[in-house]
Amino acid sequence: MRGLGDLYLQQLKTGLATMLQYRGSLVIWLIGNVLEPLIYLVVWSTVSRSTGGTVGGYGARDFAAYYIVLMLVNQVTFSWVMYEFDYRIREGTFSADLLHPLHPIHADIAENLSSKAVSLPFMIAAAAGLSVVFHPVFRLSPLAAAAFVPALVLAFLVRFLVDWTVALAAFWTTRVSAINQIHYMAVLFFSGQIAPLAVLPRPLQVAANILPFRWTVGFPVELLLGRVTGPRILAGFAVQGAWLLAGALLVRYVWRASVKRYSAVGA
Amino acid sequence: MRLFRLLWVFLRVGVMGEAAYPANFLAHLIDSVLELATALAGLALIFAHTSTLAGWRPDELVALVGVYFLVGGVIGLVIQPGMEQLTESVRDGTLDFTLTKPEDAQLLVSVWRVEIWKVVDVGLGLVVLGIGLARLGARVGAAEAAAFAAALVAGGIIVYSFWLILATTAFWLVRVENILVIFQSVYEAGRWPVSIYPGWLRFALTFLVPVAFAITVPAQALAGRLTWPVLGGAALLAAVFFLAARLFWLAGIRHYSGASS
Numbered sequence: 001m002r003g004l005g006d007l008y009l010q011q012l013k014t015g016l017a018t019m020l021q022y023r024g025s026l027v028i029w030l031i032g033n034v035l036e037p038l039i040y041l042v043v044w045s046t047v048s049r050s051t052g053g054t055v056g057g058y059g060a061r062d063f064a065a066y067y068i069v070l071m072l073v074n075q076v077t078f079s080w081v082m083y084e085f086d087y088r089i090r091e092g093t094f095s096a097d098l099l100h101p102l103h104p105i106h107a108d109i110a111e112n113l114s115s116k117a118v119s120l121p122f123m124i125a126a127a128a129g130l131s132v133v134f135h136p137v138f139r140l141s142p143l144a145a146a147a148f149v150p151a152l153v154l155a156f157l158v159r160f161l162v163d164w165t166v167a168l169a170a171f172w173t174t175r176v177s178a179i180n181q182i183h184y185m186a187v188l189f190f191s192g193q194i195a196p197l198a199v200l201p202r203p204l205q206v207a208a209n210i211l212p213f214r215w216t217v218g219f220p221v222e223l224l225l226g227r228v229t230g231p232r233i234l235a236g237f238a239v240q241g242a243w244l245l246a247g248a249l250l251v252r253y254v255w256r257a258s259v260k261r262y263s264a265v266g267a
Numbered sequence: 268m269r270l271f272r273l274l275w276v277f278l279r280v281g282v283m284g285e286a287a288y289p290a291n292f293l294a295h296l297i298d299s300v301l302e303l304a305t306a307l308a309g310l311a312l313i314f315a316h317t318s319t320l321a322g323w324r325p326d327e328l329v330a331l332v333g334v335y336f337l338v339g340g341v342i343g344l345v346i347q348p349g350m351e352q353l354t355e356s357v358r359d360g361t362l363d364f365t366l367t368k369p370e371d372a373q374l375l376v377s378v379w380r381v382e383i384w385k386v387v388d389v390g391l392g393l394v395v396l397g398i399g400l401a402r403l404g405a406r407v408g409a410a411e412a413a414a415f416a417a418a419l420v421a422g423g424i425i426v427y428s429f430w431l432i433l434a435t436t437a438f439w440l441v442r443v444e445n446i447l448v449i450f451q452s453v454y455e456a457g458r459w460p461v462s463i464y465p466g467w468l469r470f471a472l473t474f475l476v477p478v479a480f481a482i483t484v485p486a487q488a489l490a491g492r493l494t495w496p497v498l499g500g501a502a503l504l505a506a507v508f509f510l511a512a513r514l515f516w517l518a519g520i521r522h523y524s525g526a527s528s
Binding site for chain 1: 297301305313319321451453464465
């Protein structure tokens with residue numbers, strides 16, 4: 001365990017140093033992460049205003065609250081490991097990482113966390129700015145706030161494991177952009193990013209409950225906003241737990257099968 | 268026109284490069300169809316709850332999605348790959364070789380890479396545009412069509428210049444590969460008419476990152492809502508942007524220190 005702790009600490013340090021080195025890129029990247037939820041916020045607020053009431057139980061200011069929280073949750077849980085893996089395998093830089101005694105997913109998680117540590121203050125500032133512009137209504141309860149924290153941690157882990165498994169496709173095919181695109185769209189629809197799940201047609205809502213994506217973004221957001229209550233909170237945690245287990249197993253077995261296929265330039 | 272001669276050469280090279288990966292082409296086709304399906308599903312989702320979005324009827328927004336794909340396809344076909352290659356060349360110093368070529372370097376880097384499968388997006392955009400037009404029917408006459416073509420050309424020049432300015436920052440910032448992320452997000456904002464956005468954002472999308480001129484303005488022309496001053500403004504802005512990009516590019520080249528020095 002000491003080795004693992006050291007690795008995380010060291011990765012966090014080097015990750016922070018790297019992130020702070022390239023501040024220009026960081027700002028550009030943050031603009032993108034703010035703009036996407038902002039677009040859907042504006043679209044859905046416009047829709048709810050033009051209907052003169054609410055859409056799926058959301059008024060204009062509820063949509064503002066939803067998307068501002070979603071922006072932060074998405075920022076915490078998302079990863080870019082699919083895009084990194086494509087490069088690693090194609091360019092053969094993964095060969096050295098494979099010699100490390102620890103599973104490479106740990107280095108990726110630590111790197112992800114260090115970049116989040118740098119970017120989160122900016123995102124919170126952006127959320128504050130958007131709150132001033134769009135007047136969101138938050139109805140926070142202590143229970144929801146308390147349940148939100150473990151839900152967010154689970155969401156991060158589930159999303160990372162699923163993303164990492166998808167990223168392993170790079171071992172099997174050298175051009176993975178179509179797979180990444182399909183994955184991105186699944187996340188868009190089923191995680192609650194294109195619209196809150198309550199706005200979607202019934203069959204899509206059912207699918208979203210089964211697939212992992214809702215549990216990596218939408219669930220913590222709805223939880224904090226008090227839209228998931230009572231026994232449905234516990235049910236949500238149960239599904240998150242099930243996906244955590246499934247994700248861990250997926251990573252374990254897909255990883256083993258994938259590594260056998262590895263053939264780098266120069267290997 | 269040297270531009271078109273060069274572009275034609277690089278397009279042929281692009282076809283040859285991609286012809287070795289037929290499965291890849293299919294994957295990209297699936298990719299683009301999925302993206303289009305997402306856009307149209309998004310519209311369906313919205314118009315299940317309302318009949319107009321900020322005064323735009325469903326058919327007009329379908330036409331707007333067509334323009335979005337058409338312009339996005341052209342960007343993805345030639346502008347974006349070239350500019351990405353440019354930032355990479357600045358970082359690893361291989362731009363040296365390009366600068367020594369007799370052809371104008373800006374012209375070269377603008378067309379030297381093509382993602383040939385993006386013609387799928389151009390094609391899909393045209394199809395969707397056609398469907399939107401057919402459903403709009405007789406309301407689109409010759410005047411609207413001419414205004415549309417002019418607005419589209421002006422928008423294309425503005426977007427190209429914007430990309431060149433972004434990519435040219437690589438001469439100072441070095442690691443700017445995330446430019447892709449910012450442009451895609453900002454470009455996505457153009458899938459909706461800019462009039463739905465609050466004032467400050469509408470201003471940003473019109474003048475700072477000018478997707479409004481690339482997508483909303485041509486679509487407005489088709490919907491018959493484009494006034495002549497707006498079209499004139501678009502032409503003027505295209506000229507200003509093009510000149511600014513050229514000057515910035517020249518400054519960047521002067522700042523470039525190369526790999527070996």
